[in-house]
Amino acid sequence: MSRVWLVLYLATWVLHFVLVSYVLVGSGYALGQSLRGRDDDPLAARIRDLLPFMLGCGITAGVAPLLFLQLLHQERFYTANLLLGPRWGAVVPALIVGFYALYLQKAATTPRWRRLALAAATGCFLFVAWSWTELHLVMRDTPSWVAMYAAGERFYGQSGVLPRLLLWLGVMPVLFAGLAAWWSRGAERQRLAVVAFVGHVIAGVAVAWLSARGSSVDPVARGWLYLLIAAVVIELVGWGLVLRRPDGPGLTIVTGAATAAMLGLAIVRESPRLALVTARPAALEASGVWVFAITAVFAVAAIAWVVKTIRD
Amino acid sequence: MTSYPVNEFGPLMKGLVIGGVGILHVFLAQFAIGGGVLLFAMERRAQRGDADARRFVDGYFKILVLVSFVLGALTGVAMWFTTIQVGARTIGLMIDEFHWLWATEWVWFSLEVVAGYAFYRFGPTLSDRARIRLLGLYAVSSWMSLFWINGILSWQLTPGRWLEGAGMWAGFFNPSFFPSLLFRTAVALTLAGLVSCVIINTMDLDRARKQALISRAAKFATPIALMPLLALWFLAVIPADSRAWLLGGSMPMLMFVGVAAGASTLIGGYVIVGLVVKRLYINAATALLLLALAFGATAAGEFVREGARKPYTVRGVLYSTSITPAEVAGLRARGAVVDDPYPLRDQHRYPNDQLVRGAKVFRSLCDACHTMAGANGVQHLVATWTDDQLRLNIAKLQRTKGFMPPFAGNAEDVEAIVQLLKWERARAPAIWPMTTPPAQVQTWLDEAGIHPAPPLEAP
Numbered sequence A: 001m002s003r004v005w006l007v008l009y010l011a012t013w014v015l016h017f018v019l020v021s022y023v024l025v026g027s028g029y030a031l032g033q034s035l036r037g038r039d040d041d042p043l044a045a046r047i048r049d050l051l052p053f054m055l056g057c058g059i060t061a062g063v064a065p066l067l068f069l070q071l072l073h074q075e076r077f078y079t080a081n082l083l084l085g086p087r088w089g090a091v092v093p094a095l096i097v098g099f100y101a102l103y104l105q106k107a108a109t110t111p112r113w114r115r116l117a118l119a120a121a122t123g124c125f126l127f128v129a130w131s132w133t134e135l136h137l138v139m140r141d142t143p144s145w146v147a148m149y150a151a152g153e154r155f156y157g158q159s160g161v162l163p164r165l166l167l168w169l170g171v172m173p174v175l176f177a178g179l180a181a182w183w184s185r186g187a188e189r190q191r192l193a194v195v196a197f198v199g200h201v202i203a204g205v206a207v208a209w210l211s212a213r214g215s216s217v218d219p220v221a222r223g224w225l226y227l228l229i230a231a232v233v234i235e236l237v238g239w240g241l242v243l244r245r246p247d248g249p250g251l252t253i254v255t256g257a258a259t260a261a262m263l264g265l266a267i268v269r270e271s272p273r274l275a276l277v278t279a280r281p282a283a284l285e286a287s288g289v290w291v292f293a294i295t296a297v298f299a300v301a302a303i304a305w306v307v308k309t310i311r312d
Numbered sequence B: 001m002t003s004y005p006v007n008e009f010g011p012l013m014k015g016l017v018i019g020g021v022g023i024l025h026v027f028l029a030q031f032a033i034g035g036g037v038l039l040f041a042m043e044r045r046a047q048r049g050d051a052d053a054r055r056f057v058d059g060y061f062k063i064l065v066l067v068s069f070v071l072g073a074l075t076g077v078a079m080w081f082t083t084i085q086v087g088a089r090t091i092g093l094m095i096d097e098f099h100w101l102w103a104t105e106w107v108w109f110s111l112e113v114v115a116g117y118a119f120y121r122f123g124p125t126l127s128d129r130a131r132i133r134l135l136g137l138y139a140v141s142s143w144m145s146l147f148w149i150n151g152i153l154s155w156q157l158t159p160g161r162w163l164e165g166a167g168m169w170a171g172f173f174n175p176s177f178f179p180s181l182l183f184r185t186a187v188a189l190t191l192a193g194l195v196s197c198v199i200i201n202t203m204d205l206d207r208a209r210k211q212a213l214i215s216r217a218a219k220f221a222t223p224i225a226l227m228p229l230l231a232l233w234f235l236a237v238i239p240a241d242s243r244a245w246l247l248g249g250s251m252p253m254l255m256f257v258g259v260a261a262g263a264s265t266l267i268g269g270y271v272i273v274g275l276v277v278k279r280l281y282i283n284a285a286t287a288l289l290l291l292a293l294a295f296g297a298t299a300a301g302e303f304v305r306e307g308a309r310k311p312y313t314v315r316g317v318l319y320s321t322s323i324t325p326a327e328v329a330g331l332r333a334r335g336a337v338v339d340d341p342y343p344l345r346d347q348h349r350y351p352n353d354q355l356v357r358g359a360k361v362f363r364s365l366c367d368a369c370h371t372m373a374g375a376n377g378v379q380h381l382v383a384t385w386t387d388d389q390l391r392l393n394i395a396k397l398q399r400t401k402g403f404m405p406p407f408a409g410n411a412e413d414v415e416a417i418v419q420l421l422k423w424e425r426a427r428a429p430a431i432w433p434m435t436t437p438p439a440q441v442q443t444w445l446d447e448a449g450i451h452p453a454p455p456l457e458a459p
């Protein structure tokens, strides 16, 4: 059953990540446009309108990997939570502030307020992304736990956290652009393609930084790494097509390739932890799985119905 | 046995930390659940031609989304993080046992979010049929999240036949499942009714029309009349020792029960006599006051629910100290803290190794419910005790008070805590002698045994 957990963990984490990418980069994009005096940019306006909803979905989507993580790596996850302590506790207040800031920027009547609200939101979400990255690394670093506790140290070695965070800050614009492009046309799509290119450059720098620090991909995940690389290449080609013919097939190629790339990325990201998954008594694992399965099928149908209803 | 690092919360007891977040979360979540049902009913009225009801529905929904989706969802996430801070092993056990039901709860919650946002954004432009169905979906899914989480939470106090190996479903549909489900549903409706009264007051209507809406909304608060019955049912199914503790065994508990009952009676009296029978008008200030009372009642009620579990977090399975009953014998033999890899953060404060040990023992065995000198501070509780009184009462911890677990350490550990308490009482002098435990301490430990005290587990 722990395989099922793993698959659900990976799938829901990817979903979570795509949504919060939209939120973090979308807030940053809208802020940038506002600072440049481009408050009339229709793309930014649409993004601003959608941000609270996307954050609601992103947080809800985050609860699912949170659940499965507690099955796969219970002791590590709890220990990292406890070690970071009050510093970790700041994540929820940051999210609350960020959430209301997103409503505030929608209601704002002056550019000044809008910029303030967007800046606050972007800052909060950056903080949250940084915190999750740090937590992830603390979880994996068992040998450092006791010393970290003894010293009352609430920050974990930033030399490892920062390049990893930079990698996410490179991947996120790509996902944001891929999602936002579906609600855009023409020149807007071209602008999003530029955002995606910038994301790739940032991610490239982060990968170089990580390898210079001696990070490498676990041999078990080599195949997935090749998939990831191939998918990214195709995706870049897709963005190139979008630049030349924004409303042509480029975006479809980008979407397909980015989905494959996220699959590869999620597994490569997970590979160092695979050997650490905690074994559990088999009897515990299955009870109630059918209730979950039936509910999930019903929910998918219901959500499809909701989408259809609001489209009509 | 897994040892987790322990965080100190200063003079605040850990229970208070989680209690604070928990109360806010429960209050908001119940408001959201009741709101779903109330809006569904109001929408039906609106569709029979009541234009005010329709304006009310759209206005109320905005508040529901702003307050309960944002704060409700995020205090839910905060609940995870705070429960981990307070009792990682407890939440781990709950996840291990009920993860698929928890995942089911998450699916319902996601559905609630989707239906809620869809109504929030598109409600005003949708057809009547679509509106009522969307609200119906919203109401059902929010109540279903309560349904699933309620089974998991009530299991902690009354695991019932699950303890005899009857399986997960026996644990889920445990003896307090239905009383607490109905109780929470009634509270949810009452809260929604009271919030409505506040919102109706802010609407731009003349008094007669507001009055008409208020009489409708107030009907939703009437389930509060069932609360005494549901509370009695709940009291009847919980373990005898918990009941005894709530109803007099502990003064603070009795007071909280009193506060919850008193506040509910006041709200119930006002709602039933004033609003429903006499059809009085209620202004925003009074409605807010009733809501504040309801918040107080929720707070007291949650406090009672948390407190009633002591000395366990999961009845019969895990003590509040994150130690299982089966582990106590081993810890008696080996000592309480040999497996704990985490040193003290303030080790330099203590003049000798025995006091360091005492502080570690305190951290593992007492810190879950006590502080040294703050909330429920042991210093205050033992201020007048002599040395042997300290040794006896700590060695026989579960007999000192039935809601404390048996002491899960050896005679050296008892002595180390006793010295620590005396040293703190003496205002932490720089020099302190080491002692060895008198032989009697072992005798007391043996007499107390490793099980909770009768009448907890009377044969």
Ligand code: HEM
Pocket: A013, A016, A020, A021, A023, A024, A058, A059, A060, A062, A063, A065, A066, A067, A069, A095, A125, A126, A128, A129, A130, A132, A133, A134, A135, A136, A137, A139, A164, A168, A269, B077
């Ligand atoms: C805007 C808000 C958020 C942002 C920007 C964000 C960002 C991230 C990032 C960058 C990671 C990857 C960490 C890494 O692998 O180094 C991550 C992981 C994760 N996030 Fe979020 N997150 C947000 C909110 C949330 C919330 C509210 C939850 C839970 C309810 C959540 C649950 C998770 C989980 C469970 C993981 C996986 C951690 C692991 O496996 O180690 N996130 N998030």
